[in-house]
Amino acid sequence: MRALTVTPGTTDSLRLDQDFPEPDPREGALLVEAVAVGVCGTDREIIAADYGEAPPGGDRLVLGHESLGRVVEDPTGRLKWGDLVAGIVRHPDPVPCPNCAAGQWDMCRNGQYTEHGIKGLDGFARDRWRIEPEHAVKLDQSLGLLGVLLEPTSVVAKAWELIDRFVERDPWQPENVLVTGAGPIGLLAALLGTQRGLDVHVLDLATDGPKPQLTHDLGATYHSVPVHEIGFAPDLVLECTGAAPVVFSVMDAVGPCGIVCLTGVSSGGHQIPVDAGALNRALVLENNVVFGSVNANARHWKAGADALASADRKWLARLITRRVPVAEFAQAYGPPDADDIKVVVEFTDH
Known part of the structure; x- marks a missing residue:
């Protein structure tokens, strides 16, 4: 499958891997087909080698922390095929600190948290990704591509x-x-x-x-x-x-x-x-x-999903100023256009 990857610490190492391995079931029970990922300044900083950390034992990191996908399978039964979801970016540290233990991993005290597409966990810029169902946030189906705005929301x-x-x-x-x-x-x-x-x-x-x-x-x-x-x-x-x-x-x-x-x-x-x-x-x-204030926990992700569901769809659509096919990814991650607000990389057609 296709995946956008970088070598953390190496400047301008972003590439589109055509034969990236399928997501390991150990990443989570929920299998999701990618629809799109949003592009933000964090991605460009990782590409510039300002920071970024590959998963343990690897030297490449799948980019993408602003996700949107459709459920392929969920053996737990919490979600059904076709549900529109986004993956929560940060996961609690393994110790865990008191905040992470209480589900507030956005307030991690010891810095041992991991983050999809940023720190120690592969991101969502790949054809398929896995995550535990409790770390997937269901979106109103009528949002369609606009659901990619959930992470910043x-x-x-x-x-x-x-x-x-x-x-x-x-x-x-x-x-x-x-x-x-x-x-x-x-x-x-x-x-x-x-x-x-x-x-x-x-x-x-x-x-x-x-x-x-x-x-x-x-x-x-x-x-x-x-x-x-x-x-x-x-x-x-x-x-x-x-x-x-x-x-x-x-x-x-x-x-x-x-x-x-x-x-x-x-x-x-x-x-x-x-x-x-x-x-x-x-x-x-x-x-x-x-x-x-930075990052968010599950409570905030659900509040964000509610806010998007209540918003005017035509207004939200105007926030997405460029839609770039994954094959043309370089256009998305290059210098932003003067009028850019949100650029998204699409993995599927709509």
Whole structure:
């Protein structure tokens, strides 16, 4: 079968293997036929040899952690043939740490977790893959290809769950949210914000292309100005760029008792002048919360599936800006186009 593989630690080693072995039954009882995988910055970083880890005993890693497939067989009977599913990316460590033992492997304490297509487990960019049924999330059949958006949606579902917990600390209820970055994570975060009935604002540098209209069609407000020029102090912020100047700007801009969730991962190596004392004073005196969030556990994946099922299909479809056949994979993993939001690699025709 076909599989997109890399040699971790070797730059630009991505290739399409035509005779990759069928998935070992030890990978899981559930056999799934791949429909598509999403492409994200993590994949490009692994291709660039920034990180990535092959399964034990191997030197190649199957890429792909944003999955979509259809069930071929499930001997446990939990799922049936043809069900549309996505595979949960992270698996708990074998020790396990207290969080992993409680099913919160997204909060692993000792770093011994594994992740499909990233760390110690082959990914989903292959014609067929296996996983344990409890690590497969069933999607609404009507989503079709749009189900490939579940992994990034699970990430923002976790972020919103954590925000909701912090909101519970006092009687005041937030009315608005600022989302910085209009990539797939940012737009999906905005979607979940509108589903909560909040006044949603999205900030991004793009002034043309699909992002402003996608934001408008959510019923949200689009900004392409610096954070300090948006004209209000947001109650909530979801920072989805990882750009250091934006990170510090939103921490400074959030209103009293406000909450800032950082989901973007900074590249590092950038120095900017920051009045740390003034920032600390503001955060403390205004009872603000700043926290980071990454990955997701089964609860968040299911919440993400519910959010997609409730979303407008035509709007979701516009997030997928390029569909690339697996045979032309190099086009998908090369430098993104200016108007790209989500690129997917297709294994089957629709």
